Amino acid sequence: MDFDLSDDQRLLADSVTRLMADRYGFEARKAFLKQPDGWSTEMWGRYAELGLLGVPFAEEHGGFGGGAVEVMLVMQELGRALALEPYLATVVLGGTAVRLGGSAAQQAAILPAVAEGTLKLAFAHGERDARYDLSDVQTTAKRGNGGWVLDGAKSVVFHGDSADKLVVSARIKGARDDPDGIGLFLVDAGAQGLARRGYTLRDETRAAEVSLTHVAVADGDVLGEAGAAFPVIERVVETGIAAMGAEAVGAMETMQSMTLEYSRTREQFGKPIGSNQVVQHRLSEMLMALEQGRSMAMLATVSVEDADPAERARNISMAKVGYGQSARFVSQQAIQMHGGIGMTEEYAVGHYFRRAMVIEHTFGDTAFHLARLAAQVE
Amino acid sequence: MDLRFTPEELAFRDEVRAFIRDNLPADIRERMRLGYSPRKQDVIAWQRILNRKGWAALSWPKEWGGPGWSAVQRMIFIEENQAAPAPELLSFNITMLGPVLIQFGTEEQKRRFLPRAANLDDWWCQGFSEPGAGSDLASLKTAARREGDHYVVNGSKIWTSTAHNADWCFVLVRTNPNAAKRQEGISFLLVDMKTPGITVRPIISIDGAHHLNEVFFDDVKVPVEMRIHEENRGWDVAKFLLGNERTGIARLGKSRERVAAAKEAARAVRFNGKPLIEDPTFRQRVAQLEVDMKALQITQYRVVSAGAKKSDGRPDPLSSVLKVKGTELLQSTTELAMDAAGPLAMPIWAQELAEMANEPDMLAEAAEQAAGNYLFLRAASIYGGTNEIQKNILSKAVLRL
Known part of the structure; x- marks a missing residue:
C-alpha cells in the first residue's frame, strides 16, 4: 500500500x-x-x-x-x-x-x-442498438479492394466531429454479440464513405454519429490482429472508466467546495445557511461520498494495469458503481444545497452536475456494472 | 500509488489467518460462526491465547507487551480476527485503557494494571455516559469529593457495556463543579467494581440480551492513587482515549463476516423454487455491499496510511468517515443476513430447538442470531459517538463550518 x-x-x-x-x-x-x-x-x-x-x-x-x-x-x-x-x-x-x-x-x-x-483521435465503437454491451457490433468489415470495406454506423462517438482519425470497430465474422470476430480499424475522418453528424451532449461536450458506407481500409490500418480486437476494446473501455473516475473526483471536489463556499456566504434568516445543522450534515455526507468515490477512482486507476483480466474487470466494475453513486449523490446535493441558483444555466454547479450525469452513462451505468458484479456473486 | 498489500503484509495476513485457524478453540469457533456473541469465558480464553502469542496488546509499545506492529498490520489483524469470526480483543482493555495508562499513567499504575489488562486478568468497563450526559459527555454529573487520601464518588453511569463482567471500571467524574468551563472540572478514576457502594443493574437491549448496564455509585471510596493524570484534567484523558486508535472503527471484518453468513444461509434456503443465492435481487444486494466494503477498505487504507505518517498524535477527522460509513455498512450487512433468514428471523426458540430435535438445527440457530445481530447493531450508529456527532465533527474539523 x-x-x-x-x-x-x-x-x-x-x-x-x-x-x-x-x-x-x-x-x-x-x-x-x-x-x-x-x-x-x-x-x-x-x-x-x-x-x-x-x-x-x-x-x-x-x-x-x-x-x-x-x-x-x-x-x-x-x-x-x-x-x-x-x-x-x-x-x-x-x-x-x-x-x-x-x-x-x-x-x-x-x-x-x-x-x-x-x-486528434476518436474511439468509434458504440452503436445505437448495443446499449452497454461491448461485444454487440453490427458494423461489418469485409475483404475487398485489397484490404477491408466497412459498413455500418457508430453512435455517440465522443469528439467524433473534430477527430482527424477514428478507431472504428467492425465485425469480421461471428454473430452480432460474439466477442470473437471484431476488428479495430484506423479510418481517416476524410475517408470516402465516412459521414459525421456532430452534436452537443447534455454536458456541452461534443459527440458525433458516424456512418460508414463502403469505407475502404488498407491492411496496414488494421489495429492488431483482424478479428481478435475484443480484448483491446475492453482495455480501452477500462482505461476510459478509470480516467473518467478521476475526472468525476475532480468534478465532485469542485461541487463540494462551491457548495461549502455558498453555505458560508448565503444568508437566510439572518445567518449563513451553513450554520444550520441540517446543511452541515448534508455537506458532511457529500464529503463522505466524495472520499468513498475517490477511493473507488483510485481502485480503477491501479486496476487498469492489473494483469489478471477477471480481477481487473471486477475491480473496474466496482469502481464504476462506487464513483458513479458518489457522483450522483454529490451532484444532486450540490444543486439542492444551492437552491434555485443551482438550477440555472448561468451558474457553474449545474454544468458539473451534467458532466457527472454523462460520465455515469458512459461505458456502462451503475445498474449495468452492478448486474455484472451480481452475476459473479459466489 | 499502490493499493495492494506488500508481499510482507500478505505473508503477515496469512500468518494471522493460520494462527486463528489453528488456535481458536472449536467450540468458540462454532458459536461465533452461528452468529452468537462470545461468552465471557470465550473472550477471556481467546485473549489469553493471543496474549501468549504476544498479539493481545496490539497497539502498545513492545516494553509493555505489544507486538511492535505497524498500523497496517494492526488493521490486518483486527479485520482477520473479526472476519474469522473470533471474539474481538476487549477494547476497554486494549484500545482504551492501555494507551491511556501508557500515555498518562504513573509507573506504579502501569506496572499494576497493564500486564493484567493484556491478559484479561482484569476485565475493564467504561464509565462515561450518564442518563443526562450522552452525546454531550462534558455535562456529566457523577461527583467525586476529595476526603483525605480518597475520593468519594456519587452518581450513576449508563450504557455501561459488560459492567456485569467487569472487575474494574475507568470512570469520568466531576471533581470541580465550579470550574469556569465544564470540561475543566473532570477527573479520570480507576474504580474496583468490588468496592462497597457500587450497584450494577442490567439493561436488556432490543435483542433480548444483556450487554448493557446502569452502574450506581453510592459513597464509593476510591483511593487518590487511582486517579489518572492530574485532578480536573480528566477531559484531556477522555479526549485522548476517544481519539486514539480508530483503526478498528470501520469494523470491516465484522461486515465481511455478516455477508458471508448471509450467503451461507442463502445457499441453504429456497426462494421461488431455487436457492435464494440464485435470486437476482439478493445477488444485487450482495454485490452492492461488496462495492461498499471495497470503497471503505480503500478509504481505511488511506486513513491508516496517512495516520502512520502523522506525528502530531491527533486523530484524523476522516476517521469519522470510517465510523459513519463503517457502521452504516455493518447495519446493512446485518439486514441482509436477517432478510436471508426469512421467517426463521422471527422465533426466539434456542431452548426449544435444543429440546425438539436430536440433531442441532444450525440453520435455525444462525437465523435467530442473524435477527439478534440486526437488532443489537442498531446500536452501532449510536455508540462511540453517534453518527450525527461524527457529522458534527466533520462539519467543524474538516469543513470548518
Whole structure:
C-alpha cells in the first residue's frame, strides 16, 4: 500500500493545476464553448506544450512515459475545471487503442502526432442498438479492394466531429454479440464513405454519429490482429472508466467546495445557511461520498494495469458503481444545497452536475456494472 | 500509488489467518460462526491465547507487551480476527485503557494494571455516559469529593457495556463543579467494581440480551492513587482515549463476516423454487455491499496510511468517515443476513430447538442470531459517538463550518 506520489507525478499535477487555474475559469470556458469545435484549440496547444497529450505514451513516441496514475492526475484537474477538450477521446481512448493494439509502425506514426497536438483521435465503437454491451457490433468489415470495406454506423462517438482519425470497430465474422470476430480499424475522418453528424451532449461536450458506407481500409490500418480486437476494446473501455473516475473526483471536489463556499456566504434568516445543522450534515455526507468515490477512482486507476483480466474487470466494475453513486449523490446535493441558483444555466454547479450525469452513462451505468458484479456473486 | 498489500503484509495476513485457524478453540469457533456473541469465558480464553502469542496488546509499545506492529498490520489483524469470526480483543482493555495508562499513567499504575489488562486478568468497563450526559459527555454529573487520601464518588453511569463482567471500571467524574468551563472540572478514576457502594443493574437491549448496564455509585471510596493524570484534567484523558486508535472503527471484518453468513444461509434456503443465492435481487444486494466494503477498505487504507505518517498524535477527522460509513455498512450487512433468514428471523426458540430435535438445527440457530445481530447493531450508529456527532465533527474539523 502506497498513496504517495513521486516527485515527477507531483510536478505533473502541479503544472496542470496551475494551467487550469490560470486559464480555465468558468467565464473562459463559456468563451471556449463558442469556438467552432466547441472547445479551445488554444488550450489544446497548451496541453501539448506541457506534455499532457503524451502522458501515457512511451518516451520514444514523444510521451511522458506515464501510466494510469499520471493520467489520473491530469483527468482530476480537467474534471475540476470541467474541461471541454477531447483529452479523453484522443489521449485516453484513441491513444490506448493504438498503444495496446497497434503495431510498432502504427504507434510510431500516430502517437508522436497525438503528443504534439497535431492529430486528434476518436474511439468509434458504440452503436445505437448495443446499449452497454461491448461485444454487440453490427458494423461489418469485409475483404475487398485489397484490404477491408466497412459498413455500418457508430453512435455517440465522443469528439467524433473534430477527430482527424477514428478507431472504428467492425465485425469480421461471428454473430452480432460474439466477442470473437471484431476488428479495430484506423479510418481517416476524410475517408470516402465516412459521414459525421456532430452534436452537443447534455454536458456541452461534443459527440458525433458516424456512418460508414463502403469505407475502404488498407491492411496496414488494421489495429492488431483482424478479428481478435475484443480484448483491446475492453482495455480501452477500462482505461476510459478509470480516467473518467478521476475526472468525476475532480468534478465532485469542485461541487463540494462551491457548495461549502455558498453555505458560508448565503444568508437566510439572518445567518449563513451553513450554520444550520441540517446543511452541515448534508455537506458532511457529500464529503463522505466524495472520499468513498475517490477511493473507488483510485481502485480503477491501479486496476487498469492489473494483469489478471477477471480481477481487473471486477475491480473496474466496482469502481464504476462506487464513483458513479458518489457522483450522483454529490451532484444532486450540490444543486439542492444551492437552491434555485443551482438550477440555472448561468451558474457553474449545474454544468458539473451534467458532466457527472454523462460520465455515469458512459461505458456502462451503475445498474449495468452492478448486474455484472451480481452475476459473479459466489 | 499502490493499493495492494506488500508481499510482507500478505505473508503477515496469512500468518494471522493460520494462527486463528489453528488456535481458536472449536467450540468458540462454532458459536461465533452461528452468529452468537462470545461468552465471557470465550473472550477471556481467546485473549489469553493471543496474549501468549504476544498479539493481545496490539497497539502498545513492545516494553509493555505489544507486538511492535505497524498500523497496517494492526488493521490486518483486527479485520482477520473479526472476519474469522473470533471474539474481538476487549477494547476497554486494549484500545482504551492501555494507551491511556501508557500515555498518562504513573509507573506504579502501569506496572499494576497493564500486564493484567493484556491478559484479561482484569476485565475493564467504561464509565462515561450518564442518563443526562450522552452525546454531550462534558455535562456529566457523577461527583467525586476529595476526603483525605480518597475520593468519594456519587452518581450513576449508563450504557455501561459488560459492567456485569467487569472487575474494574475507568470512570469520568466531576471533581470541580465550579470550574469556569465544564470540561475543566473532570477527573479520570480507576474504580474496583468490588468496592462497597457500587450497584450494577442490567439493561436488556432490543435483542433480548444483556450487554448493557446502569452502574450506581453510592459513597464509593476510591483511593487518590487511582486517579489518572492530574485532578480536573480528566477531559484531556477522555479526549485522548476517544481519539486514539480508530483503526478498528470501520469494523470491516465484522461486515465481511455478516455477508458471508448471509450467503451461507442463502445457499441453504429456497426462494421461488431455487436457492435464494440464485435470486437476482439478493445477488444485487450482495454485490452492492461488496462495492461498499471495497470503497471503505480503500478509504481505511488511506486513513491508516496517512495516520502512520502523522506525528502530531491527533486523530484524523476522516476517521469519522470510517465510523459513519463503517457502521452504516455493518447495519446493512446485518439486514441482509436477517432478510436471508426469512421467517426463521422471527422465533426466539434456542431452548426449544435444543429440546425438539436430536440433531442441532444450525440453520435455525444462525437465523435467530442473524435477527439478534440486526437488532443489537442498531446500536452501532449510536455508540462511540453517534453518527450525527461524527457529522458534527466533520462539519467543524474538516469543513470548518
